[in-house]
Amino acid sequence: MSLFSTLSISGSGMSAESERLSAVASNIANANSAVGAGGQPFRAREVVFQAASLQGEGDDGDDPSTTGMSGVKVAAVVESSAPTHTVYDPTSTFADDKGYVQMPNVNPVDEMVNMISAQQDYQANLEAFNVAKTLAMRTLTI
Amino acid sequence: MAATIDTGLDFFRQVLALRAARQEILSADIANASTPGFKAIDLDFAAAMQDAMSQRRGSETAPAAPKRVWLVDDARQLPAANVTGAAAPEFVKYQVGSEVTLDGNSVDLDTEKVNAAENAVQYESAATFASQTIRMLMIAITGSGSSQSGGG
Numbered sequence: 001m002s003l004f005s006t007l008s009i010s011g012s013g014m015s016a017e018s019e020r021l022s023a024v025a026s027n028i029a030n031a032n033s034a035v036g037a038g039g040q041p042f043r044a045r046e047v048v049f050q051a052a053s054l055q056g057e058g059d060d061g062d063d064p065s066t067t068g069m070s071g072v073k074v075a076a077v078v079e080s081s082a083p084t085h086t087v088y089d090p091t092s093t094f095a096d097d098k099g100y101v102q103m104p105n106v107n108p109v110d111e112m113v114n115m116i117s118a119q120q121d122y123q124a125n126l127e128a129f130n131v132a133k134t135l136a137m138r139t140l141t142i
Numbered sequence: 143m144a145a146t147i148d149t150g151l152d153f154f155r156q157v158l159a160l161r162a163a164r165q166e167i168l169s170a171d172i173a174n175a176s177t178p179g180f181k182a183i184d185l186d187f188a189a190a191m192q193d194a195m196s197q198r199r200g201s202e203t204a205p206a207a208p209k210r211v212w213l214v215d216d217a218r219q220l221p222a223a224n225v226t227g228a229a230a231p232e233f234v235k236y237q238v239g240s241e242v243t244l245d246g247n248s249v250d251l252d253t254e255k256v257n258a259a260e261n262a263v264q265y266e267s268a269a270t271f272a273s274q275t276i277r278m279l280m281i282a283i284t285g286s287g288s289s290q291s292g293g294g
Binding site: 121 | 158172
């Protein structure tokens, strides 16, 4: 029944958006982490969304006749390629021989925008989920 | 009386199936509101409904089913099987006119929300009409409007 797959589509949207939100949270939390994994400064992470058929694999989400069922999934988490910014702080333990420290390439403005967008998309998915639930309950009372 | 008892209900069954299919499509659009390259789609409800109705009319003029016996072990006696629900791919089309963002996404969240709300109301009204039809049949059967529906 398509109302139940509607629920799972909205559910996939909500879980993808919350993953995006947690990437944002991680980026903001690490905005000043001069040392991340491997001794390098932390790099901002971004999630990449992809339309994904919930029925089976192999749907590239291009054909309208097959995308009717597509939910969304997080295809990859990529590191931002933006340059790290350099801070002059000769007293820091991580300063190089000229006194510069490489700081993370997290852009707080980008992150805030991303966060608001993720929040709105999550809410829209939740709304769609609730509507589908209401309709399914209504159908039970025909 | 020539009509079978589910004649009026068949229409609502079709409406509900198509409305549910459209709700699913709109939910998929909303879920993919941030997916790069995703193009918003929609179900052409009017065309799909018209097609379904013409199919039904076609099947009515076809040779009558041998004998209506309500057994479920024979596929020919289950007219519910030809309800075109989600399986109406030719009526699923790309939405046009909405703004395409830099990452190639054409979902307009506000439009989708409005469409989904409108579709939900249409679904509920079809469900209400179906309920009323069933109640009408119950009144015809029992001869009273009281709540002796017996699980109908």
